[in-house]
Amino acid sequence: MMDPHDLNRRTVLRAALAAGCMMCLPAVGHAQSGKVSKAQAKYQDKPKGNQDCAKCMQFVAADSSCKVVEGKVSPQGWCQLWAAKQG
Numbered sequence: 001m002m003d004p005h006d007l008n009r010r011t012v013l014r015a016a017l018a019a020g021c022m023m024c025l026p027a028v029g030h031a032q033s034g035k036v037s038k039a040q041a042k043y044q045d046k047p048k049g050n051q052d053c054a055k056c057m058q059f060v061a062a063d064s065s066c067k068v069v070e071g072k073v074s075p076q077g078w079c080q081l082w083a084a085k086q087g
């Protein structure tokens with residue numbers, strides 16, 4: 001049989017988790033697109049060293065967009081979410 005204290009603790013933990021999730025949404029700052037803004041990603045129109053959008057796995061060359069950052073990005077751009085393209 002379940003201890004009533006465990007039930008209360010679970011209820012409190014669930015409520016705290018739900019509140020925490022609701023509070024973290026604005027902090028993450030995702031737009032309706034599910035992407036982050038250029039400012040949030042610290043996007044710049046120039047490369048950082050040898051890292052640029054064209055070499056990033058998130059870059060979509062077909063329309064010069066990014067899978068995780070809003071708007072058009074330059075193939076020579078860069079942001080702190082840069083991740084090396086595989087292969």
Ligand code: SF4
Nearest residue numbers: 053056058059066079
């Ligand atoms: S460097 Fe940043 S903006 Fe450029 S493609 Fe990668 S994730 Fe997108």
